[in-house]
Amino acid sequence: MIGLGAFGRAHLQAYVRAGARIAAVADRDGGLARRTAEEFGVPASFANGVDLLDAVPVDGVSVVTSAASHVELAREATLRGRKVLLEKPIATTAAELALLPAAARSRILPGHVLRFEPLHQRLRAEITSGRIGPVLGVAAGRSRTRDHQRLYADVHPARMTGIHDIDLIAWLTGSPIRRVVASVEGDPASLVQAHLFSASGVGSSIRTSWLLPDDAAVEDELEVYGQEGVARLRVNSTGAVLYGQSRERPWASAPPADAPGLDAEIVHFLRWLRDDVEPLVSFAEAAHAVAVADAIVASGAAGGTPIDVLEVPS
Template sequence: MEGKLRVAIIGVGQIAKVGHIPGFRKAGAEITAACDVSPESAKQVCETFGIPRAHTDWKEMLDTGGFDAVSICTPSVHHCTMAVESARRGYHVLVEKPMATSLEECDRMIGAAREHRVILMISHNQRFIPAHRKAREIISSGTLGAPLLVQTAFGHGGPEKWSPTGQWYFDPQQAKLGVMADLGYHKLDLVQWLLGQDITGVSAFMGTFQKDTPLEDTAAGILTFSGGAIGTIVASWAYAADWENSVTVRCANGVVMIPEHDPFTVVVRRDLPGGGKEEVTHRIVSEDSSGWFGSTGAFAEAVRKGLPSPVTGEEGKKVMAVLLGAYDSASTGKVHRLG
């Protein structure tokens, strides 16, 4: 495409304000419209960021046009309908995770994007965190040998602690699924991407300990992978006085560790031939602590240059299959097999 990329935002909550809007700005895109069910929120965000048009009806905004792409930052129950309707009107689509609430919805989104020849990207922003990208580079080089065990955790005190409108995460009518779909989804994608292996089995356990919701606020699981590795995952909104966003990959000849509070550091330890050990700390210079700059930037570049989606709908569906398998396992008490 020629000229500046124009983007419209659907849903102006905290993720839009701290992630998508600044990310598109940094990528050189122009945000021409924003929509929210709250007139006050839509107006405030448009005034704060200098966005020309505020809407409360997303379909009306789509019909009015004046943009090339849509960024969907709403509760997940709306993702499918909004993505499909956007694609039908010829808009490229970036949609927040989780991609949808069912595999059937994923198929509808993928089909609409394919039929109308638009880019559909799922916002797997943790792939773009600098430390994660460096870790993948190290693991895929093979210098540490085959990955054997991955351990990952993502936890904090709950969405209401960082988002003024975070209570919707506890509402089954809007979120449908709990912390495994919120935080665990990130890690289910990340570990597959880091290892270059698909998850083939999941055994999960879930509970609600602190939040006033029928949805789970804490989940843990054991994973098996197509390349023979195994792993563990923890996702929680019940971390008191703490938060964690960590991953450790133990390979045949060494270990790759990302400290729990540092998105710019990767620690590598390996055995040396003939005995002894070596530790190397990689520090990355970046301002993209959450990966949103990288995610929105990659989407913007793909639209401008006509490149493939940086994170396809098929990749999002693959994560959804594992996620739903985790809920099935927690419900039945059995291992859920995939593939």
């Protein structure tokens, strides 16, 4: 484990629940690394992730540091033959991904946690089975607390939070996004609204805000509009509910969870380490999401000018 902040701790707890043996932890805050190792009974701790990679022959590594170090740490780990569960956004910009050679890319599982979350998987299954007919568009809203402005000051909300919905839209529509028009408001940026045009001709929208009071719970909504119906997924403090045509009889529901899908993601990563499965999220998909986020940031900075999404070379 490299990166032991709020979400690194969640990874660690998920590894424990999955029965994995955690060989070593690292955080640039060496004291935090030491304390975390003691708390979880991990035999080694480091103040530098590369030192961990040099010293301990691990099978795989979770990189849960701040976004600015994702590419560098993934590169160092894959150069040493390790497989990496790399948190989103996998890079701060698509250009940064050029630092990762092809061999490195095939050793990275992007941590797009919602792809592993059962209700999101059910939503996609309903769509692909034709339950709502051909998809006409998707609208996604994701509201987070104001403290995100301080906690993630180095990452644009489109890249930090919007990336989930960018990826979900490409996954649910089965089509890459070619062009975006966006507005970004606030100083620092704290409200992002964007229209995304898919290669298939579908139009979708995302709204990401970091403006809720600090004690508020998440408020996420995802609506998929089909020719023959609408599917809606709501996630808030009371849990998650997936609705089809009837509000009284939802398709599925789940109790509140801190990190929906994280346990499934960690189990999938552990299976991938044993070569039991193909990665559920590809590097190319995560790279595409970063490129779309780049286009949103650029369109917002240019006052809503349409921006084409760059293709990331594979």
